[in-house]
Amino acid sequence: MKEKFWARCRMAAAGILTVAVTGCSLLPGGKDRPAEPATPSLTPVVEVSEDYYSSVLPYKPNQTRGMLSETRYRIDFSHLELGLMEFARDTFPTSDYLFQEGQQIQKEQVREWIAREKKGAAAEGQRKTGMLVHVLEHDYLEKESGELAGIVLGLSLSPVYQDGTGQSKEYTTAELQERGKQLAAQIVAEVRADNPQIPMLILLYEVPDVNSTLVPGRFIMSGTVNAQEAAVSAWQPIDEEFFLFPSDSAEEKYPEHALQFDKLMKQAQAFFGDFVGLTGLGRFMGGNLTELTITAIAEYDSRTEVLQFTQYAANQIDQLFDKNTHVNLYVQSMNKPLAVYVRPVSGEPYMHIYRQ
Numbered sequence: 273m274k275e276k277f278w279a280r281c282r283m284a285a286a287g288i289l290t291v292a293v294t295g296c297s298l299l300p301g302g303k304d305r306p307a308e309p310a311t312p313s314l315t316p317v318v319e320v321s322e323d324y325y326s327s328v329l330p331y332k333p334n335q336t337r338g339m340l341s342e343t344r345y346r347i348d349f350s351h352l353e354l355g356l357m358e359f360a361r362d363t364f365p366t367s368d369y370l371f372q373e374g375q376q377i378q379k380e381q382v383r384e385w386i387a388r389e390k391k392g393a394a395a396e397g398q399r400k401t402g403m404l405v406h407v408l409e410h411d412y413l414e415k416e417s418g419e420l421a422g423i424v425l426g427l428s429l430s431p432v433y434q435d436g437t438g439q440s441k442e443y444t445t446a447e448l449q450e451r452g453k454q455l456a457a458q459i460v461a462e463v464r465a466d467n468p469q470i471p472m473l474i475l476l477y478e479v480p481d482v483n484s485t486l487v488p489g490r491f492i493m494s495g496t497v498n499a500q501e502a503a504v505s506a507w508q509p510i511d512e513e514f515f516l517f518p519s520d521s522a523e524e525k526y527p528e529h530a531l532q533f534d535k536l537m538k539q540a541q542a543f544f545g546d547f548v549g550l551t552g553l554g555r556f557m558g559g560n561l562t563e564l565t566i567t568a569i570a571e572y573d574s575r576t577e578v579l580q581f582t583q584y585a586a587n588q589i590d591q592l593f594d595k596n597t598h599v600n601l602y603v604q605s606m607n608k609p610l611a612v613y614v615r616p617v618s619g620e621p622y623m624h625i626y627r628q
Contacts, residue, residue: 324366473495486516582623
C-alpha cells in the first residue's frame with residue numbers, strides 16, 4: 273500500500289512542478305518631450321517576484337503560436353515565457369510598459385532560420401539535427417503612447433547534436449553560448465531591418481534534456497541591442513540551474529539545501545505519517561537558491577487536515593529555508609489542488625485553502 277502511494281506521488285508530482293517569476297527597475301521620460309528609448313540592461317541574476325505586466329487589448333496571439341508542435345524537443349514553454357518576462361523587467365519595468373505577444377516575427381521566418389541553421393550544421397559534419405529549436409518574441413509597448421518600445425527574443429537551443437559518424441555528442445555550456453551568439457547575430461540583423469530604432473534584449477535558452485520530465489530548461493546568456501545599434505553590443509553569461517529534491521545530484525552539489533529538504537520531509541512524515549509525500553524543484557542563480565517549489569501530495573479527505581498540514585509545513589519552511597529564497601508550496605491530492613502557500617522574498621506570505 274505504501275509503495276503504491278509513493279509511486280502515485282511521483283507520478284502526480286511530474287505533472288505539477290513549475291517555476292515562478294521576477295522583477296526590477298528603470299526608466300521613462302516626461303510628458304513634454306518624447307520618451308527616451310530604453311537602454312537594455314544585462315543581469316546574471318533575477319529576483320523572483322509576482323509583479324506582472326498589464327496586457328494590451330484587444331488581445332493578439334503570438335505570430336509564431338502553434339510552432340511547438342513542429343519540434344521533437346521538450347522546451348518547457350512556461351519557464352521560457354516567464355523567464356523572458358523576468359529578464360525584461362530590468363529594461364522595461366512593469367510600471368511603464370505594457371506586454372504584447374510577439375507581432376514582428378512570422379512563422380515562416382522562424383522556419384527559415386531553423387532550416388538554415390540545420391543546413392549549416394550538416395555542412396560542418398553534424399547530421400540530422402541542428403542547434404536552433406525555436407525563437408520566441410515578446411513585445412513591450414509604452415503605456416502612454418501604446419507604441420512599440422522594446423523587443424525581447426528567446427532563442428531555444430539544443431546542446432545535443434550528431435557528429436559526422438552519427439554519434440550523439442553534446443556541446444558544453446561555453447560552446448553553446450559561443451555558437452548561440454553567432455546565431456543570434458544573424459537573426460538580430462534580419463529583425464533589425466524592420467525595427468532599426470527599437471531596443472532589443474536577446475536571451476539564449478538551453479532546452480531541457482529530452483528524457484527529463486521534471487527539470488526545465490535554463491537561460492545561459494543575455495545580450496543587448498540599444499536603439500540605433502545594428503547588432504548585439506554586449507553579452508552577459510547567466511548561471512541558472514535546476515535541481516530536484518530529493519536527488520543524488522542535489523545532494524552532491526548543494527548538500528546543505530539537500531539536508532534542509534530532507535529535514536522538511538522527515539518532519540512532515542513524522543507529524544502526518546505516510547499520508548503525505550514531498551518533492552521539490554530548486555532554482556539556483558549564481559549558486560544561490562533563489563526559488564524553491566514544493567509539491568505535497570496528500571491523501572486527505574478533511575479540509576481541517578489540509579489546513580493543519582499547510583500551517584505546519586509553512587512554519588517548518590520559515591525555519592529551514594533562508595528568507596532570500598522565494599518558496600511556493602502546492603498541496604494537492606492525486607487529482608485536485610487542496611492548498612497553496614507562497615512565501616515571497618519581499619512582502620507578506622499568503623496561504624489559500626481550496627474549499628471544493
